[in-house]
Amino acid sequence: MKNVEQFHGLRVLVLGLAKSGSAAAQLLHSLGAIVTVNDASPDEGNEEVAILRSKGIQVICGGHPIGILDKGFDVVVKNPGIPYSNRVVVEALAKEISVWTEIELTSRISEAPIIAITGSNGKTTTTTLLYHMLNIGEQQPLIAGNIGTVSCSVAEKAKEEQVIVLEASSFQLMGTETFRPHIAVWTNLYDAHLDYHGSSEAYAFAKSAITTNQTQEDYVIYNADQPGLLPYVMDSLAVKIPFSLLGRREQGISADDEQIYWNGEPYVKRSIIKLPGQHNLENILAATAAAILSGCDKTAIENVLSSFTGVRHRMQFVKELHGRKFYNDSKATNTLATKSALAAFHAPMILLAGGLDRGQSFEDLRPYMETVKAVVALGETAGRFAVFAASCGIKEIIHAENVKDAVQKSYPLTEVGDIILLSPACASWDQYESFEVRGDEFIEAVMQLQ
Incomplete structure (x- = not known):
């Protein structure tokens, strides 16, 4: 220390x-x-x-x-x-x-440099991807923060030659004064936690603390495809590393249908990537850029991209049973995350959705409901979600008492080739202590299916 x-x-x-x-x-x-x-x-x-x-x-x-x-x-x-x-x-x-908050303590005592990742969605996937890249690349990474490991405890034991990969929420970043990661990653910016922050501007400002204290010796990796994020990043003194899905760029990391590019040069073919979904491609670009800046070997990066299939409770493949595939996306606590999950698949889906009722609209999901053939609604929002699903033209709509009941009721609705997706679009606290507990119940229920 x-x-x-x-x-x-x-x-x-x-x-x-x-x-x-x-x-x-x-x-x-x-x-x-x-x-x-x-x-x-x-x-x-x-x-x-x-x-x-x-x-x-x-x-x-x-x-x-x-x-x-x-x-x-x-x-x-x-x-x-x-x-x-x-x-x-x-x-x-x-x-x-x-x-x-305790990440301020982390920054003040850590001998190891910090790579901090924030964003409305994708933080955990990006953090996990980067950790695996650095680990295979023998960079001696430590993982900490909002992902579940208290960062100040990690920093207490961290050595100068190591690196802390830290997932940072807006709640944590709001409580900082001198917090300064060597590499900051900002995956995206959408309205979230407005009941806590009070406004979209206050939420974005809290997120921007990830780069406030950075200097010209540091890096900030950011989503260049989001105009709303750019004003907060442009004020940073750090070296700016954009990432984009809109084709090859001469600066930063970018992707088209065939390749990922680093500073305009082909870096790796997209065909090796195992993790599904366009939203996950954003996470991949952000993690890859951070790994490159950390001196990670390209072979280690390719190894992870060709083998990593997801984080628990985040588009997690659970099981294939008689030609039906089950995915656990319990971390989808808002419509943005569920929208990304629905967009990741093209097969017919049975969607398990609903949870804590914060009064949010489900309209953002409407353009993505075309592949949903049935809905199993649960939790406080079950009635509202059922009404929304019916307005999307979905005929099969069933109510379930909980996730276990939803799994049991969903299977008879399926045919070979279908996907059963738990992506609630709501927080879990109406019935479960956390989204992890909700996801674990889904996994257990799927495993018990015969």
Whole structure:
């Protein structure tokens, strides 16, 4: 670790536990900070609370006491999911107390350079692709961030000769001050999480923090096919590396129907790529560019492109049963992701969709519903999705209690050559703890089919 002396004696309030809060609290405590943890949940039976207290860290549970900031904290490190409307966060900002997320800690202590990936969609696939490229290329990568591994814990042990591949959400990036990746990747920009950020502009501005502190020694890889993203990137001081699906470009990485090009020169044939979908080609271009800039061997990149078939819960091929193929796209928590999934296939589909009702429209999906022969609707939006499907001319529409029930009801609707696709277009929280739990139930139900 580097710059650890900056934390000695620092008075820190860690707001919210979960994995990131617990990890940040323990790291800061080990570096000599005076740490207090505050979580709204009760502490009874909470193993994390017991561990923190055993280390001498003060933990206050069961709510946010009035006047908690009167202890004179220098910094608040908050769980990314805690909104900025939270009373403690509002008060901290009013008192001009810095409010960080744990990726700010990561940037401050990491000896290893950081490659950070953000975007409305494609973050996890791009992160995973890049990690595999660097790993096969013997670059000693570490994977961290929104993908499931707490980044400050990874940075604590990272060596100078390694590289951290970090998936960064808008929630995490909003809580940064000095965060500076050597390579920043911005896959795309669509409206998302507006209930958290309040507006499209605020959401985009939060994303742009991935390149705010970069210098001429750094790189930003960005989607050149999205005009709305460009103003945020053009302000960056980093070397700009565009990627595009609209044919050969002389700068950056691009693709046409036959080739991927690097700075206008043929680099690899598209025919070797195993991962389906145009949206995944964007992810491939972004990951490949980052790998090239990291000095990764071309053979390693080709190896991954010719073998990688997807990330769990993201257009994941599950099984073929009697000529029917099952795909798990539980990560599709909005219409944009489901639109990409529908566009990736040309065979007749049975679509399993629905979930948490945030009042969103499904109209974006209409041009992509032509190959859908049947819909199994579930969750809070089942009724609305059924109405939408009927308006698209779909005759077979069935309601299911949950994902397991949806799988069982979908199979009798199929014929040889059909695809059964779980791509909900909604968040999972009406019935499931997470999209991972929802996807796991789909996989288990598919495996139980005879």
